[in-house]
Amino acid sequence: MDALPRAAPRPHLPAGALGLGALLVLAYGIVPLTGTSYLFEALLTPFLALALAGLGLNLLTGYAGLLSLGSAAFMAVGAYAAFNLSLRLPGLPLPASLLLAGFVAALAGLAAGLPALRLRGFYLAVSTLAVQFFVAWALNRIGWISDDSPSGVITAPRLVVAGLSFDDPRGRYLVSLTVVTLLTLVAWRLVSSPTGRNLVAIRDNETAARLVGVKVARTKLLAFAASSFVIGIAGALWAFAYLRTVEPAGFNLDRSFQILFIVIIGGLGTLRGAFLGAGFIVVLPLLLARLGAALLGDGFDSGTLEMVQRIVLGALIVALLIREPAGLAALLDRAGRRLGRRAA
Amino acid sequence: MSAAPTLLQVEALEVVYGGAVHALHGVDLAVRAGEIVALVGANGAGKTTxxxxxxxxxxxLRGQVTAGRLAYDGRxxxxxxxxxxxxxGLVGVLEGRHCFRGLSVQENLVAGGLGRGSGRSDVRADLERVxxxxxxxxxxxxVAAGLLSGGEQQMAAIGRALMGRPRLLVLDEPSMGLAPRVVEEIYRVLAGLNRAEGLTLLVAEQNVRLALRHAHHAVVLENGRSALAGSAASLRARDDVRSLYLGGAECPEAAAPPEARRRAPA
Incomplete structure (x- = not known):
């Protein structure tokens, strides 16, 4: 029987290659032609950057079962590394500086992963929290990281790839989309490789994984490095393509929690989950703002909005996790199956 | 049978957990190539350790070998x-059938092959064998391994270990919590591998009657010490082993002859 290479059919990517192709045609062909600046700047670019960060964290938390609260720190490392690389090596093309920034973040992740060889669960989460605070401290205290700008604010360089400028909203969207597409492909290859299976084996039962010969320490460190690589590049996109001007406070613990929520809401251990969760997190505030303005008129100021946002988000997370602990990805799967049954 | 080389030698082994709890103090054990050795003893005697x-x-697991030595294949x-x-070639199966719940049965098995470093064609051949x-x-x-029945999970865990092409397979309580019919099937497969391929087995088992029926040799652990060792037949015949492990404490079903047991509901 030829069963070996045919892994169990698991829905890593939405509805197979056909749906994915349609999605790419939409994202590359139709959206850039019809979209408005508002769509690119307020929705799609932050969505892509957050989805990528979620994807990275999902490699670590969803697949390998290692909880991290330091995602924003790795985003910051990626963003500030890309900034420094483009500042100090002016000839370096943008793709190269993004890639190198990813490697710098991966190194940071490797260092942050060392405690994972001894710590587990809750204790590991606390040690990643230390990374979060250390990076915030370093960004504020070490001047050259932000080129000695006051309070660590950096401004992103122009986005130019091979002589073409991508500095308008549509161009920044296209750069983000390309980076996210490529890295999603790489992540998909990783999780469907034997190494990806080893990640799940360690998550499901570390001792049993050890007992079948999985190199647990090496695999855990690899999970940290790969995850931080992806999150670092997401941070660079967040800074270069979305915000354009970044301060260290933009990468605080709130951001880490946001990424963690994206992964939990979307679905741990699925690649689609990061995209679903990021979509949810980006669209929800806008929906609430519209809804609030329609219902309450002028009384709905930004302070109220932020408060309502937090309350609604918290309630939704609780409700969703009670209804479906495996997140939106599983909810969608179930809805799809129900539709299929009804059609049949 | 003394001609066969010793595959696993345990000498005066002492183990401490967390720097304070002495789990083993002086265990000796020898497993010769090609034989089935049963490790029997009460709860807490130190079998799992x-x-x-x-x-x-x-x-x-925060434990530490503080004295003694372990030799496998002379090293x-x-x-x-x-x-x-x-x-x-020293592969283990944990107590309580630990599968990777999120992976399919096949992925679980393949993990066992890849852990050994098997190539693709080896893995394919071993899959068919399992x-x-x-x-x-x-x-x-x-099917995801987490959705299997207890017996199937135990089979998957043993199959995963067999994918590593073991020379010495170490099993911890393979009968635990399983229906007698499933236990029979598992032991039949293991004993068959021992006879046909000379697979060496070290099996910790609380069901002493079952263990002594299949094993060639047995070692009795008591309070972290190896108290008795000998051929399974000689241990079966000993009065103290009989009264301690094979006496009235056995449930009637386990004491029934195998023919009766096979008819019991699984």
Whole structure:
């Protein structure tokens, strides 16, 4: 029987290659032609950057079962590394500086992963929290990281790839989309490789994984490095393509929690989950703002909005996790199956 | 049978957990190539700890070998990493059938092959072999292991270990919590592998009657010490073993002859 290479059919990517192709045609062909600046700047670019960060964290938390609260720190490392690389090596093309920034973040992740060889669960989460605070401290205290700008604010360089400028909203969207597409492909290859299976084996039962010969320490460190690589590049996109001007406070613990929520809401251990969760997190505030303005008129100021946002988000997370602990990805799967049954 | 070389030698082994709890104090054990050795004893006698020490799993569980030595295939392996032991053919199956719940049966099995470093064609051949031994797994190869019944999970865990092409297979309580019919099937497969391929087995088992029926030799652990060792037949015949382990404490079903047991509901 030829069963070996045919892994169990698991829905890593939405509805197979056909749906994915349609999605790419939409994202590359139709959206850039019809979209408005508002769509690119307020929705799609932050969505892509957050989805990528979620994807990275999902490699670590969803697949390998290692909880991290330091995602924003790795985003910051990626963003500030890309900034420094483009500042100090002016000839370096943008793709190269993004890639190198990813490697710098991966190194940071490797260092942050060392405690994972001894710590587990809750204790590991606390040690990643230390990374979060250390990076915030370093960004504020070490001047050259932000080129000695006051309070660590950096401004992103122009986005130019091979002589073409991508500095308008549509161009920044296209750069983000390309980076996210490529890295999603790489992540998909990783999780469907034997190494990806080893990640799940360690998550499901570390001792049993050890007992079948999985190199647990090496695999855990690899999970940290790969995850931080992806999150670092997401941070660079967040800074270069979305915000354009970044301060260290933009990468605080709130951001880490946001990424963690994206992964939990979307679905741990699925690649689609990061995209679903990021979509949810980006669209929800806008929906609430519209809804609030329609219902309450002028009384709905930004302070109220932020408060309502937090309350609604918290309630939704609780409700969703009670209804479906495996997140939106599983909810969608179930809805799809129900539709299929009804059609049949 | 003394002609066969000793595959695993445990000498005066002492193990401490967390720097304070003495789990083993002086265990001696020898497993010759090609034989089935049963490790019997009451709860807390140290069976699981000994097997963990053999696979060098103790450091991850805050345990430590403080004295004595472990030799596998003539080499001291007291400090050899678990994955290196697996590649050398010493493969273990944990107590309580630990599968990777999120992976399919087949992925679980493949993990066992890849852990050994098998190539693609080896893995494919070994998969067919395991499916041949446990046909129930073949029917459920695409099912997530977490959704299997207890017996099937135990088969998957044993199959996963067999994918590592072990020379010495170490099993911790393979009968625990399983229906007698499933236990029979598992022991039949294991004893068959021992007879047909000379697979050496070290099995910790609380069901002493079952263990002594299949094993060639047995070692009795008591309070972290090896109290008795000998051939299974001689231990079966001993009065003290009879009264301690084979007496009235046995439930009537386990004491029934195998013919009756096979008819029992699984």
């Amino acid at each position: 000994l097997l963990r020490a053999v696979s060098n799993l103790l450091p991850a 001291d392996v007291t400090r050899t990493r678990t994955d290196a032991l697996v590649r050398a 499916y041949g031994l446990f046909p129930r797994l073949a029917a459920k190869r695409e």
